[in-house]
Amino acid sequence: DIQMTQSPSSLSASVGDTVMITCRASQNINSDLSWYQQKPGKAPKLLIYAASSLQGGVSSRFSGTRSGTDFTLTIRSLQPEDFATYFCQQSYSSPVVTFGPGTRVDFK
Amino acid sequence: QVQLQESGPGLVKPSQTLFLTCTVSGDSISGGSHFWSWIRQLPGKGLEWIGYVYYGTSTYYNPSLKSRVTISGDTSKNQFSLMLSDVTAADTAMYYCARESWNLFYFDFWGPGALVTVSS
Numbered sequence: 463d464i465q466m467t468q469s470p471s472s473l474s475a476s477v478g479d480t481v482m483i484t485c486r487a488s489q490n491i492n493s494d495l496s497w498y499q500q501k502p503g504k505a506p507k508l509l510i511y512a513a514s515s516l517q518g519g520v521s522s523r524f525s526g527t528r529s530g531t532d533f534t535l536t537i538r539s540l541q542p543e544d545f546a547t548y549f550c551q552q553s554y555s556s557p558v559v560t561f562g563p564g565t566r567v568d569f570k
Numbered sequence: 571q572v573q574l575q576e577s578g579p580g581l582v583k584p585s586q587t588l589f590l591t592c593t594v595s596g597d598s599i600s601g602g603s604h605f606w607s608w609i610r611q612l613p614g615k616g617l618e619w620i621g622y623v624y625y626g627t628s629t630y631y632n633p634s635l636k637s638r639v640t641i642s643g644d645t646s647k648n649q650f651s652l653m654l655s656d657v658t659a660a661d662t663a664m665y666y667c668a669r670e671s672w673n674l675f676y677f678d679f680w681g682p683g684a685l686v687t688v689s690s
Contacts, residue, residue, distance in 0.1 A: 494674070494675070496674075496676040496677075498677075504682070505666055505668075505680035505681065505682055505683050506617070506666075506677070506680060507680075508676055508677060508678050511671070511674055511676040512674055517678065549616070549617060551617075551676065551677075553674060553675030553676065556675040557605075557622065557630045557675065558619065558632055558633065559619050559675055560619070561616050561617040561618070561619075562616070563615075563616045564616055
């Protein structure tokens with residue numbers, strides 16, 4: 463099974479900061495990775511797919527990159543609405559896909 | 571705009587069968603352009619993909635749950651359903667239905683979720 467880890471598990475930041483969240487796959491998954499944002503009591507929202515493609519309607523402050531089996535979600539100029547939990551999801555082993563454990567971003 | 575909405579009992583007794591329905595609007599579950607999935611989120615934990623239906627009738631399940639899961643589609647109502655048998659407290663979770671890309675396997679539209687508690 464492909465295991466996904468995320469770091470950090472949580473972080474504190476301020477409005478205007480640039481935040482980077484890393485997702486690491488236990489093996490090569492090409493660019494078969496998506497990122498989601500989840501706010502309390504809400505369903506996850508797709509931000510990025512294919513490692514770096516921005517989903518329609520998502521702010522350009524969000525971006526995704528890949529380096530080998532490491533994937534990074536960058537949030538530039540953090541806004542109040544960005545405080546949430548972020549999950550990565552690999553689809554290399556589709557149809558069985560797996561999610562990372564999540565990274566919570568809260569106010570410093 | 572695609573919308574999904576889960577419905578079903580919020581409380582299920584141990585050893586019984588959990589049953590949820592997802593009603594879809596703005597797209598057709600029989601169209602074949604997407605998979606229609608169930609995903610659950612255990613309390614305070616991560617997300618687990620359960621399975622999907624496509625073309626309204628074909629299915630694929632997560633091997634970890636396969637022995638207990640049935641997903642079916644009702645194309646006349648544009649709905650798909652989840653049955654999870656022999657539930658235990660470990661199946662207490664928020665259950666989401668979602669639309670899944672057929673080629674890149676990401677989830678672009680989600681229902682708001684249905685909390686199911688397994689308790690006697």
